[in-house]
Amino acid sequence: MGRPRTPIGTFGTIACREQPNGNHVARARFRDWDGRNRLVEATGVSRSTAERKLKQKLAERSYYQPGFNRLNADSPFPELVAYWLEDMENEDRLSRTTRNLYERDMHTLVFPAFKDLTLREIGVARCDYFLKQLAQRSYSRAAHARVVLRLVLGRAVRHEILPRNPMDHVSRLHRKKTIPEALTISEIHDIRAAITAWESRKVLAGPRPDGQLGQIIEVMLGTSARIGEVLAIRLQDLHLDHPVPMVRIAGTIISRKGEPTHRQDHPKTDRSVRRVALPSFALEAIRSRLHRSGDTDPEALLFSTRARTPHTTNNIRRLLRQVMDQTGIENVTPHRFRRTVATVINDAQDAVLASELLGHTDPRITRQHYIQPDETVDPVTAEHLEQAFGKAS
Incomplete structure (x- = not known):
């Protein structure tokens, strides 16, 4: 030996x-x-x-590992972040949107508290305190900060800069339970009426509304699609002459800083690609839009600006909010239309079908975040109790 x-x-x-x-x-x-x-x-x-x-x-x-990096436990936190962002770019496993989101969350949420620290000074107690303080102001911000902080410190562990990830031992974030709220049928009627009145009003200056806002709402109600998915529908995605008219949801609209708004060739998840049968009200809205636009190019978007460029999701949200504010209708968002569709399908059949329609990977996501629970107990209980305890007349 x-x-x-x-x-x-x-x-x-x-x-x-x-x-x-x-x-x-x-x-x-x-x-x-x-x-x-x-x-x-x-x-x-x-x-x-x-x-x-x-x-x-x-x-x-x-402290130095040739071929990996020149960082050690006494390196400043910003140097690790720069290395993490560069490494993430080189791996090219995440979408550009996700990478931009991570970079934004790092610089806006985490940097203010950690930019003057060395890696050795970032421990469990410091991370735990930081997240708890942030969660008091916003659970969502704390959750986003937790993700990027875990990722960047995890990179330091994998490259043997730190012996362990402090984020493995921080306390869980506790979110206040929220109950999904769907729109009632009466509220849907009011929203439709408000949009119709707004689109048919006399305009003294500027272009008149071309009916797209109302048509977009009808397609969201008829498909459960996200606002970005609806705005990404192309003419080639429409199958209106089939025995059962359908639309293929197969993309979404992306707006990134420094880039023009464009259509992405896939929606949020693989499961989100789906063919959806169209109810008559959505079919009518689509045919009306096609007649108004006169487009025949299969690559053309169903909904677009007057310059034939994609709408941004923020502009449609802003326009919807503006119309609703003028009529005093509150809490109307594109996402609430998805909750309304999920609740209607669940009440009519079950959460599995609602999940399939929404393009979710798990019905539990649909139940927890999209379906408004029905608090009504079956009235048959009153009959049973009457038989058991009713007073003789």
Whole structure:
């Protein structure tokens, strides 16, 4: 058997000799991170100075892993973030939208509290306190900060800059339970009436409404599609002459900083790609839009601006809010239409069908976040109790 090798990061005996010019050179063999022994040396005006410089060089070298990065536990947090963002770009596994979101959350939520710290100073207690303080102001912001902080510190662990991820031991965030709220049929009638009145009003200056807002709402109600998915429907996605008229939901609208708004060739998830049968009111809205636009190009968007560019989701949300504010109708958002559709389908059949329609991967997501619970107990209970406890007349 061969002689056991010294552990990586260790060095052998220090040898020192005097040079003709009077300086001293200290040398030692160091077993590097690639497993190879290398000669490391340092020069000083005296033997003790040379040995001290060599030991300092060897100590610094033990923190350095060639081929990975030049970070160590005493590196500033911003340097790790820069390395994490660069590494994430090189991996190219995440969509550009997700990477931009992570970068934004890091710089707006985490940086203010961590930018002046070294990696060694970021522990469980500090992370836990930071998230709890942020959660008092906004659960959503705390949840976003937790994601990016775990990712960036996890990168430090995988590259052996830190021995463990402090985020593995922080307390769970507790969110106040919210009950999904669907619109009532009466509220849907009021919304339709408000949009119809707004679109048919006399306009003294500027372009008249072209009916797209109302048509977009009808398609959302008839498909359960997200606002970005509706705005991404192309003419080639429409199958209106089939025995059962259908639309294929297969994209979404993306608006990124520094880029023009454009159609992305896939929606939020793989499950979100789906073919949806169209009820008559949605079919009527689509036919009306096609007649008004006169487009025939299969690649053309069903809904677009007058310049034939994609609508931004924010502009449609803003327009809907503006119309609702003028009529005093509150809490109307595109997402609430999805909850309304989910609730109607659940009440008519079950959550599984509602989940399939919404493009969810799990019916539990639909039940928890989209279906308004029915608080009414079956009235048959009153009959049973009457039979048991009713007073004789």
